[in-house]
Amino acid sequence: MEFLRDEPHGTVKAYYLSSAIWMVLGTLAGFTGAVELIAPELLGNIPWIVFGRIRPMHTNAVIFGFVGSALIGSAHYIVPTMVRAPLYSERLGKATVWLWNFSVAAGTITLSLGYSQNREYAEWIWPIDVMILAALGMVFHNLLETVRRRKEELLYVSVWYVFGALVFTFFIYFFGNAVWNPSTGSITGIPDGILAWFYGHGVVGLFLTPLAVAIAYYVIPITCRAPLYSHTLSLLGFWSLLMIYTHIGTHHILQAPTPTWLKVIAITGSIAMLLPVATVLINLWLTMRERLPYILGDTGGKFVLAGTVWYLLTCLQGPLQSLPSVQKITHFNNWVVAHAHMGVLGFSGIIALGGMYFILPRITGRPLYSKFLADIQYWLVLLGMSGFFAILTAAGLIQGNGWLNGETVYRVLPEIHVYMILRLAVGTLIVSGAMIGLYNVYRSLYSSGTGRETS
Ligand code: HEM
Ligand code: HEM
16 A cells, blocks of 8 residues: 555654644644634634634644654654664554544544543543554554664663653553543543543653653764763663652642642652753753754754753743642643643754754755754744743733732733733744744655755
């Protein structure tokens, strides 16, 4: 079958194209949601794009479609390269890309039709959950068989992170979506809240984070032309991430009547998260010491470096906002939306783009179609992300302090109206960046001959 054609790096290419397409569709959905938060009546309450539907369409499309596809795609290049064996099966890889895309598309369409399980990041209905689990299983099988055929004995830390992510994501997804309970996709009461946030937290911390870190560990030493500063530190970071991140999801529901002991674990664990984060950043930044020009001169390297800076900011903010005294002000408002964009776009999304631009020339055998367009996208996304951070954090502080002073939600809304307008304006930069990225990725994959500029 033509669409399962066995070609070198066909799987990685297909993931990258999918990611670029989902970045456009996902950010357009976010843009539509942002319009509705300014002028709720403007779009005439068309049922399939009302805010309650467009919001999960946006979040799932960007998390699984854009960031997820690019990260999984890069894993299909990094693992075979690091173990010095070709990918076990390009056909299986391609079949997985189709299944993954079909799931994200079906999830988006069913959400717009009003079918939802109504739990954050687990909104997709159960047939889609089953397809996502099957796709994860197929990726795992393909990469594991690749590792079994390896010529390199040493498993570099990126390989550890990829497998850690795949195993944990499978189980978190299975339990978090209560897949054995298809009619609701949930259990009941407070235990369901705990389960839902074990999952929601895991999606960012044990799916996006380890895959993004795997890419950073791969790209930075090569770009700097220097060995990794410390392998011991890298494994310390890996195991501490798995040990700590897995059980702190309750920091999302500190305001709910969850057991106190669980809250204490969640809060202390959130502070302890500084350990895995610091090991990664110290290790990567010491690898690139005195070699910054190499990184800045490389398109992919530059994205990855920016992503590590956002990782630091996100993970300084994370422990802070897990403190009940801080969360009294920051919970339930746009402060958290700022943090979410910092983590999912600033950190893992930008690293996903970096991995893609770093690997693309290596799998096509020619330079990127346009380094210039990639640079423009870099600045658009970076400016957009910085704007989101400033605008949404300010709006969140206004909301939180207003409520603390006894104002009603209704009275505070006009005060943040201007921030919602600013968010839309700044969001235009990110949407434009996504469109430029799609054009560049498409031309890099399918333009014959050499690229317009070297990468
Ligand atoms: C690829 C880039 C993007 C990523 C990865 C991303 C990710 C996310 C995530 C994870 C959330 C959930 C936030 C939370 O629940 O705390 C969210 C919400 C949202 N995003 Fe994005 N986003 C992106 C781009 C955009 C753009 C360009 C816009 C539009 C200007 C936008 C507008 C929104 C809106 C309106 C919400 C809902 C906020 C609310 O419920 O108050 N996003 N996004
Ligand atoms: C040291 C690491 C981190 C800690 C301790 C942390 C802590 C937190 C806390 C306490 C919340 C809940 C805030 C509230 O609802 O009041 C939260 C929300 C969130 N975090 Fe983090 N975070 C960390 C890193 C990250 C990273 C790396 C990402 C993305 C890859 C991320 C993505 C998110 C998202 C998407 C939400 C919004 C969830 C929602 O929709 O309500 N976080 N984080």
